[in-house]
Amino acid sequence: MNFDLSEDEEMLKALAxxxxxxxxxxxxxxxxxxxxxxxxxxxxxLLGELGLIAxxxxxxxxGLDLDATAIATIFEALGRGLVVEPLIENVLVAGRLFAAxxxxxxxxxxxxxxxxxxxxxxxxxxxxxARDGRCWIETCAVAAGEAWRIDGAKAYVSAAGGVDAFVVTxxxxxxxxxxxxxxxxxxRAGTPGLSIRPWRMADGSVAAxxxxxxVEAVRLDGGLGEVAAVGxxxxxxxxxxxxxIMERIFAETIEHLRTREQxxxxxxxxxxxxxxxxxxxxxxxxxxxxxxxxxxxxxxxxFAGAVRGVRAFASxxxxxxxxxxxxxxxxxGVTDELSIGHGHKRLLVLSRWPDGPEAALDxxxxxxx
Numbered sequence: 001m002n003f004d005l006s007e008d009e010e011m012l013k014a015l016a017x018x019x020x021x022x023x024x025x026x027x028x029x030x031x032x033x034x035x036x037x038x039x040x041x042x043x044x045x046l047l048g049e050l051g052l053i054a055x056x057x058x059x060x061x062x063g064l065d066l067d068a069t070a071i072a073t074i075f076e077a078l079g080r081g082l083v084v085e086p087l088i089e090n091v092l093v094a095g096r097l098f099a100a101x102x103x104x105x106x107x108x109x110x111x112x113x114x115x116x117x118x119x120x121x122x123x124x125x126x127x128x129x130a131r132d133g134r135c136w137i138e139t140c141a142v143a144a145g146e147a148w149r150i151d152g153a154k155a156y157v158s159a160a161g162g163v164d165a166f167v168v169t170x171x172x173x174x175x176x177x178x179x180x181x182x183x184x185x186x187x188r189a190g191t192p193g194l195s196i197r198p199w200r201m202a203d204g205s206v207a208a209x210x211x212x213x214x215v216e217a218v219r220l221d222g223g224l225g226e227v228a229a230v231g232x233x234x235x236x237x238x239x240x241x242x243x244x245i246m247e248r249i250f251a252e253t254i255e256h257l258r259t260r261e262q263x264x265x266x267x268x269x270x271x272x273x274x275x276x277x278x279x280x281x282x283x284x285x286x287x288x289x290x291x292x293x294x295x296x297x298x299x300x301x302x303f304a305g306a307v308r309g310v311r312a313f314a315s316x317x318x319x320x321x322x323x324x325x326x327x328x329x330x331x332x333g334v335t336d337e338l339s340i341g342h343g344h345k346r347l348l349v350l351s352r353w354p355d356g357p358e359a360a361l362d363x364x365x366x367x368x369x
Contacts, residue, residue, distance in 0.1 A: 020081030038206035048117020079244025086159030101222035161206030
């Protein structure tokens with residue numbers, strides 16, 4: 001099997017790596033995370049200029065219609081750079097969902113500015129009583145003439161800081177756990193009746209809780225099936241980003257062990273640490289192998305299962321790796337001055353959102369719960 005990148009994929013990888021090299025070091029990352037939105041608005045606009053926001057969309061929308069290999073390549077590079085801009089949540093999930101389901105007029109009004117990095121959209125789907133990404137929707141939508149009115153709450157809206165609009169899942173019929181009777185609705189951020197309460201996730205990114213009290217919305221053409229469809233590629237990107245982070249903090253820990261001395265000897269000479277590092281190196285290679293399997297399964301029936309497999313495995317081993325990399329650095333491993341703690345916090349969020357390792361493993365095994 002030939003896993004060499006094509007010329008276009010090499011170009012996209014170089015573009016992502018150049019973005020990291022030009023705009024990211026650990027001090028810059030701390031500044032970006034501290035901003036009200038949890039990332040740099042300047043960087044977001046630059047990603048629009050570079051075409052990295054538009055790239056995952058199809059050619060009709062102005063994108064490059066990237067395949068799984070290109071997506072994984074880009075997000076592995078961004079993960080290695082510990083980039084905080086929410087391309088997965090705002091672009092791969094909410095943006096592509098909007099583009100696939102919005103009526104022509106609304107799409108024409110919003111999509112060009114979105115692709116240019118001038119507007120952002122978030123998916124408001126997860127609710128307080130839902131667990132591990134499973135379908136549980138109590139938020140309701142009722143028709144009000146040509147418009148719709150939404151009442152309910154969305155407890156966990158990732159990458160919601162400063163967004164301009166939301167794609168909201170709401171029930172038009174059926175019980176809260178029914179897969180049928182769920183629609184998608186477009187809600188502008190300033191709509192009367194919409195209350196937004198921002199809060200920080202473990203990695204410093206800004207999420208929000210929404211309360212919707214008779215909020216006016218536009219119905220989109222889709223439901224839970226479309227949410228699941230965009231989720232597959234997003235799950236692949238999350239796994240690729242986790243791989244990039246694992247590679248980075250592993251390499252930095254190797255350098256630390258080679259230079260740090262204890263009891264008159266380099267830490268790298270201690271056999272117990274060598275064995276644990278070898279185990280983590282093997283886990284990194286296993287994640288890469290499973291990611292490759294998912295990439296070569298693109299456009300086949302096996303793709304969804306392969307993506308679930310890499311996510312289930314990476315969710316578990318990435319957090320274990322992060323724990324050890326911190327331990328091998330000692331107390332300074334959790335400080336903001338080193339990237340180890342930053343990477344571990346991001347791995348923790350990637351492994352738990354939108355579901356945890358056990359739920360991901362259940363999905364891989366075909367047990368939906």
